[in-house]
Amino acid sequence: MPLIVQKYGGTSVGDLQRIKNVAQRVIRTKKEGNQVVVVVSAMAGETDKLIRMAQEITPTPDERELDVLISTGEQVSIALLAIALKSMGCDAKSYLGFQIKIATDSAFGKARITGIESEKIFEDLKEGRVVVVAGFQGVDEEGNITTLGRGGSDTTAVAIAAALKADVCEIYTDVDGIYTTDPNIYSKARKLSKISYDEMLEMASLGAKVLQIRSVEFAKKYNVPIHVRSSFNDQPGTIVCEEEEEMERVVVSGVTYNKNEAKIEVMRVPDVPGVAAKLFKPIAEANIVVDMIIQTSSADKGYADVAFTVPKPDFPKALQIVKETIKEIGGKEVLSDENIAKVSIVGVGMRSHSNIASQMFSALAKEGINIQMISTSEIKISCIIDSKYTELAVRALHDAFELDKPTVTEER
Amino acid sequence: MPLIVQKYGGTSVGDLQRIKNVAQRVIRTKKEGNQVVVVVSAMAGETDKLIRMAQEITPTPDERELDVLISTGEQVSIALLAIALKSMGCDAKSYLGFQIKIATDSAFGKARITGIESEKIFEDLKEGRVVVVAGFQGVDEEGNITTLGRGGSDTTAVAIAAALKADVCEIYTDVDGIYTTDPNIYSKARKLSKISYDEMLEMASLGAKVLQIRSVEFAKKYNVPIHVRSSFNDQPGTIVCEEEEEMERVVVSGVTYNKNEAKIEVMRVPDVPGVAAKLFKPIAEANIVVDMIIQTSSADKGYADVAFTVPKPDFPKALQIVKETIKEIGGKEVLSDENIAKVSIVGVGMRSHSNIASQMFSALAKEGINIQMISTSEIKISCIIDSKYTELAVRALHDAFELDKPTVTEER
Numbered sequence: 118m119p120l121i122v123q124k125y126g127g128t129s130v131g132d133l134q135r136i137k138n139v140a141q142r143v144i145r146t147k148k149e150g151n152q153v154v155v156v157v158s159a160m161a162g163e164t165d166k167l168i169r170m171a172q173e174i175t176p177t178p179d180e181r182e183l184d185v186l187i188s189t190g191e192q193v194s195i196a197l198l199a200i201a202l203k204s205m206g207c208d209a210k211s212y213l214g215f216q217i218k219i220a221t222d223s224a225f226g227k228a229r230i231t232g233i234e235s236e237k238i239f240e241d242l243k244e245g246r247v248v249v250v251a252g253f254q255g256v257d258e259e260g261n262i263t264t265l266g267r268g269g270s271d272t273t274a275v276a277i278a279a280a281l282k283a284d285v286c287e288i289y290t291d292v293d294g295i296y297t298t299d300p301n302i303y304s305k306a307r308k309l310s311k312i313s314y315d316e317m318l319e320m321a322s323l324g325a326k327v328l329q330i331r332s333v334e335f336a337k338k339y340n341v342p343i344h345v346r347s348s349f350n351d352q353p354g355t356i357v358c359e360e361e362e363e364m365e366r367v368v369v370s371g372v373t374y375n376k377n378e379a380k381i382e383v384m385r386v387p388d389v390p391g392v393a394a395k396l397f398k399p400i401a402e403a404n405i406v407v408d409m410i411i412q413t414s415s416a417d418k419g420y421a422d423v424a425f426t427v428p429k430p431d432f433p434k435a436l437q438i439v440k441e442t443i444k445e446i447g448g449k450e451v452l453s454d455e456n457i458a459k460v461s462i463v464g465v466g467m468r469s470h471s472n473i474a475s476q477m478f479s480a481l482a483k484e485g486i487n488i489q490m491i492s493t494s495e496i497k498i499s500c501i502i503d504s505k506y507t508e509l510a511v512r513a514l515h516d517a518f519e520l521d522k523p524t525v526t527e528e529r
Numbered sequence: 530m531p532l533i534v535q536k537y538g539g540t541s542v543g544d545l546q547r548i549k550n551v552a553q554r555v556i557r558t559k560k561e562g563n564q565v566v567v568v569v570s571a572m573a574g575e576t577d578k579l580i581r582m583a584q585e586i587t588p589t590p591d592e593r594e595l596d597v598l599i600s601t602g603e604q605v606s607i608a609l610l611a612i613a614l615k616s617m618g619c620d621a622k623s624y625l626g627f628q629i630k631i632a633t634d635s636a637f638g639k640a641r642i643t644g645i646e647s648e649k650i651f652e653d654l655k656e657g658r659v660v661v662v663a664g665f666q667g668v669d670e671e672g673n674i675t676t677l678g679r680g681g682s683d684t685t686a687v688a689i690a691a692a693l694k695a696d697v698c699e700i701y702t703d704v705d706g707i708y709t710t711d712p713n714i715y716s717k718a719r720k721l722s723k724i725s726y727d728e729m730l731e732m733a734s735l736g737a738k739v740l741q742i743r744s745v746e747f748a749k750k751y752n753v754p755i756h757v758r759s760s761f762n763d764q765p766g767t768i769v770c771e772e773e774e775e776m777e778r779v780v781v782s783g784v785t786y787n788k789n790e791a792k793i794e795v796m797r798v799p800d801v802p803g804v805a806a807k808l809f810k811p812i813a814e815a816n817i818v819v820d821m822i823i824q825t826s827s828a829d830k831g832y833a834d835v836a837f838t839v840p841k842p843d844f845p846k847a848l849q850i851v852k853e854t855i856k857e858i859g860g861k862e863v864l865s866d867e868n869i870a871k872v873s874i875v876g877v878g879m880r881s882h883s884n885i886a887s888q889m890f891s892a893l894a895k896e897g898i899n900i901q902m903i904s905t906s907e908i909k910i911s912c913i914i915d916s917k918y919t920e921l922a923v924r925a926l927h928d929a930f931e932l933d934k935p936t937v938t939e940e941r
Contacts, residue, residue, distance in 0.1 A: 133585050167605070173545050174609060175616035182615070185623055186608035189601040196598035197582060203594070204587035211597055215627055216672050260628050 120152045120242070120283045124252065124274035127161035128291040129348035130194050139289075139348065140201035143247055147207065152242045154281065156252045156274040157198055159190025164253075180225035184254075184264045188214070191251035191270070199249045209247040212237070214254040214262065219273065221255035221263045228255055228263035229331070230272060233280040250277060268329030275332045279339035286336065286343050288328065293347035294354035295320065295327060297520035298372040303512045305521040309370060310353070313360040316370050319463040319497045323373040333357065360465055368466035368473060369518040374507050375459045378408060379432040380489070381425055381439055385449035388414065388421040395446045396423060399438050405431040409459075409492045409501065420449075424490055426501065429455065457489065458507040461499040462514055474498050480517035486510055532564045532654070532695045536664065536686035539573035540703040541760035542606050551701075551760065552613040555659055559619065566650060566660045566693065568686040569610055571602025592637035596666075596676045600626070603663035603682070611661045621659040624649070626666040626674065631685065633667035633675045640667055640675035641743070642684060645692040662689060680741030687744045691751035698748065698755050700740065705759035706766035707732065707739060709932035710784040715924045717933040721782060722765070725772040728782050731875040731909045735785040745769065772877055780878035780885060781930040786919050787871045790820060791844040792901070793837055793851055797861035800826070800833040807858045808835060811850050817843040821871075821904045821913065832861075836902055838913065841867065869901065870916040874926055875909045886910050892929035898922055 123143065130136050139155075147153050167187045171178040178186075195211035202209035214221075217237055221228035241248045252270025255263045265272050271288055278286035293308065295317065300306040312320070314337035321330045327345055336343050336357065346354025364370075386392055393412065400407060410425040427435045432455060439451055460481075467473050474491075477498055481488060486509065490501035502510055515521065535555065542548050551569075559565050579599045583590040590598075607623035614621035629649055633640035653660045664682025667675045677684055683700055690698035705720065707729065712718040724732070726749035733742045739757055748755050748769065758766030776782075798804055805824065812819060822837040839847045844867060851863055872893075879885050886903075889910055893900060898921065902913035914922055927933065 133582065137586065170545065170605075170609060171612050174549065174613050177616075178612040179615045182608045182611040182623055185625070186605060186612070189604045192601045192604070193579070193582075193598060196594045197586060199594040200583050200590040200598070201586050203591045204589075211594055213597070213674075262625075 118150060118152050120154070120281055121146060122154045122156065122274050122278040122281065122283045122286045123289060124156040124270055124287065125158065125289045125348055126270065126291065127158045127163070129289050130157055130198065131161040133197070136194070136197050137201050140198060140205055140207070142348070143202065144205060144207050147247060154238060154242070154248045154250060154277060154283070155198065156250045156270055156277060157191060157194040158252050158270040159187075159194055163190040163193070181261060184225045184262050188251070188254040188262050188264055191253050195249045195251045202247055202249070207247055208245060209249055210241050211249040211251070213251050215256040215260065217250065219255040219276070221257055221265070223257040223259070223261065223263065225261075225263055227266040228257070230255060230265070230276045230335075233276055235280045238277075238281060265331070266329070268332070271329040271332035272335055275335045275339075275341050275343065278341045279335060283341065286341050288343055288345045289348035290327060290345065291347065291349070292327060293350065293352055294345050295357070295371070297370065298511055298515050299374070302374075302508050303515050305515060307521055307523070309355050311356045311358060311361070311364065312370055313364055313465050314357060315360065315496055316463050316465055317357045319461070319494070320371055320373055323375055323459070323461045323463065323497070323499070328357070365466045365469055367464060367524050368470045369462045369464040369520065370466075371463050372511050372514045372518075372520065373461050373463065374511055375461075376504055376507060377429050378426040378457065378459060379429050379455040380453060380457050380501065381427065381432075381436060382452040383423045383439060383443060383448050384452065385415045385417055385420040386423060386443065387447050388419055392421075392446055393423065396439070396442055399442055400427075400435055403431075403434060403438060405435050409490055409499065411490050411492070426457070426459070426490070456504045457501050458504040458510075459499050459501055460507065460510045460514065461497050462518065463497045465496050467496050467498070476517060477514060480513045481510055484509055484513045486513075530562060530564050532566070532693055533558060534566045534568065534686050534690040534693065534695045534698045535701060536568040536682055536699065537570065537701045537760055538682065538703065539570045539575070541701050542569050542610065543573040545609070548606075548609050549613050552610060552617055552619070554760070555614065556617060556619045559659060564654045566654070566662060566689060566695070567610065568662045568664045568682055568689060569603060569606040570664050570682040571606055575602040575605070593673060596637045596674050600663070600666040600674050600676055603665050607661045607663045614659055614661070619659055620657060621661055622653050623661040623663070625663050627668040627672065629662065631667035631688070633669055633677070635669040635671070635673065635675065637673075637675055639678040640669070642667060642677070642688045642747075645688055647692045650689075650693060677743070678741070680744070683741040683744035684747055687747045687751075687753050687755065690753045691747060695753065698753050700755055700757045701760035702739060702757065703759065703761070704739060705762065705764055706757050707769070707783070709782065710923050710927050711786070714786075714920050715927050717927060719933055719935070721767050723768045723770065723773070723776065724782055725776055725877050726769060727772065727908055728875050728877055729769045731873070731906070732783055732785055735787055735871070735873045735875070735909070735911070740769070777878045777881055779876060779936050780882045781874045781876040781932065782878075783875050784923050784926045784930075784932065785873050785875065786923050787873075788916055788919060789841050790838040790869065790871060791841050791867040792865065792869050792913060793839065793844075793848060794864040795835045795851060795855060795860050796864065797827045797829055797832040798835060798855065799859050800831055804833075804858055805835065808851070808854055811854055812839075812847055815843075815846060815850060817847050821902055821911065823902050823904070838869070838871070838902070868916045869913050870919040870922075871911050871913055872919065872922045872926065873909050873911040874930065877908050879908050879910075888929060889926060892925045893922055896921055896925045898925075
């Protein structure tokens with residue numbers, strides 16, 4: 118019998134009627150001849166409400182206790198869903214993280230799953246029960262409650278699907294799949310029927326918010342197919358899966374943007390070995406993640422210019438650190454710019470197609486958009502531009518790579 | 530160093546400011562040179578809110594899942610209190626039922642505590658931490674979450690005090706102690722400074738709602754002194770403890786009443802062995818607890834009249850069962866009355882004083898109150914009367930036994 122793990126997000130269980138709707142969908146899936154494990158998030162708004170309560174007491178609540186607090190949201194959801202299922206005549210049982218040993222490290226608020234005990238779940242499934250699991254939470258070696266960070270329920274679902282070797286992990290959300298770009302920015306955005314793990318990872322980390330990055334990493338590692346779809350209709354969504362040959366025929370799968378970074382430029386630092394290390398070490402020590410880094414020769418010989426981007430919330434701190442650092446290592450001045458955006462194109466087909474970069478640059482140039490920084494990986498190219506051109510750039514790239522047209526595979 | 534277990538009820542942690550106040554009181558207790566373990570209830574109204582949600586889905590929610598749901602209320606409280614304590618510079622750690630193995634049976638919604646692991650708590654206390662424990666919840670042998678029933682946090686506190694051999698278990702509530710009678714009914718009601726476990730058990734089961742009965746049984750069994758006091762002031766409250774010699778000098782400690790019972794009378798049943806068993810067996814099987822039972826000879830020879838009381842919510846069902854039963858065992862008619870009240874006097878001194886009953890009957894007679902049923906135990910006498918006379922009876926008995934006057938012990 119096929120085994121399906123379904124995950125329902127906060128809006129899908131946002132009120133009691135929606136919880137009943139979820140119960141009905143679960144029962145339908147079971148009646149279609151599947152074993153079903155359901156992972157649920159907290160009801161929409163609950164986690165934020167709990168965090169606000171803690172922050173009303175103190176702006177910096179203890180991290181262990183904050184996890185005790187916010188993990189209650191999912192506990193309420195699993196109980197209500199199990200109650201709904203049983204009231205509809207479907208045998209069901211809910212489990213919290215500690216009850217099926219969703220083992221994690223002890224990084225409160227951003228813990229990583231290290232293992233799941235599947236015995237109890239298999240027993241229940243064998244008895245014909247639907248198993249309802251609390252997303253977002255786990256338990257560390259000492260029995261402390263941990264949480265997995267924003268979107269952590271996605272990772273719970275994928276981890277459970279991996280542990281149970283489920284046939285598919287369905288992620289139900291308020292959008293109906295992964296799009297070629299943000300439909301709010303460009304009406305020609307098209308829903309993808311399939312996307313590879315690697316592409317999804319680049320899309321997610323570049324700013325698309327549908328899936329938690331870690332859940333995709335997990336799915337890739339254990340080869341769990343993810344089906345991202347809407348809980349408000351029955352349309353198929355987007356399958357995130359291993360790369361298939363036919364995917365390579367599509368050069369660019371999506372255009373993403375990210376307005377949440379800021380740029381720092383250090384002009385005229387001595388171009389000697391070890392200077393970059395000296396510049397970035399204190400930033401790393403402050404737990405600031407640097408994204409793009411570009412080093413170029415300065416107009417002055419023997420000197421270099423270094424530019425890099427950091428998340429906007431970390432920008433003031435990073436700037437201060439850099440200003441301190443160049444007193445030591447030398448450097449003429451520090452420039453910065455918060456009005457930047459990163460636009461990117463992503464596609465596994467890039468590996469086998471040349472000339473994609475120049476097509477991208479031409480498309481931007483044609484709209485008079487200046488490129489400030491460029492970075493590339495095997496399957497993506499990102500450009501930093503003035504943030505006011507973001508939407509224009511996204512639409513231009515979407516057109517240039519004809520993303521509105523269905524691929525050969527999809528036409529079949 | 531003295532070890533104090535403090536329990537704060539729902540109104541004492543009813544909002545964030547009150548939680549901060551509790552934290553301050555805990556810190557003060559610690560600074561006075563005590564080790565402190567705190568047990569908290571859910572914030573006032575939370576448990577009811579959760580139950581309402583479940584009942585909106587179905588009038589009969591699954592009991593296991595209901596416990597998963599309603600145990601979140603205490604989880605929120607312990608996290609917020611621990612966050613408050615830590616933000617005030619007091620090291621603290623919260624524990625859920627499963628984390629310190631508050632072991633219970635599997636009677637969801639009314640589970641009984643069978644054991645507590647005290648190691649972790651002692652370790653934390655040794656490190657100078659305040660330990661914050663979720664009341665009302667435990668975990669059964671299979672790791673299911675259980676709850677202890679209304680007022681269950683009292684029992685959690687007493688059970689922990691017993692396990693840790695604490696010096697005292699302080700129960701903070703919205704009243705400032707145990708009174709000779711309900712102050713809302715009689716302004717002359719006086720706060721008792723001390724009361725024995727047995728008296729408290731009779732008072733609680735007779736209708737005083739300050740402590741969960743099971744917590745008093747637990748305290749008696751393990752000889753844990755309970756100090757019932759207000760969380761809104763610093764006045765000493767009432768100590769519930771082992772019977773002391775001086776307590777016996779006081780004949781009557783309190784007057785209680787209970788309007789939540791109804792009376793059923795079965796007239797003229799055959800007076801043969803086994804007839805009472807036949808009458809009450811089906812009632813017991815319906816899980817209805819019968820309180821007072823009186824059997825008298827009927828005016829007709831060879832027949833008896835049987836009268837008994839049941840809780841009002843069970844009254845319609847009990848009446849129906851009895852009507853069915855007498856078809857089988859015989860009986861002339863079934864009378865019933867919902868407008869009754871039970872008034873009782875309680876006191877360990879009764880054991881060594883005669884004539885208390887007749888004093889009670891006289892006091893009621895003087896007010897023209899007719900007694901319908903009487904039942905007695907070693908330390909209490911209860912009378913069933915017309916409910917409209919409840920307040921009058923309570924005041925008359927309070928006056929008759931001079932409960933407004935402080936006892937010799939208290940005057941010292």
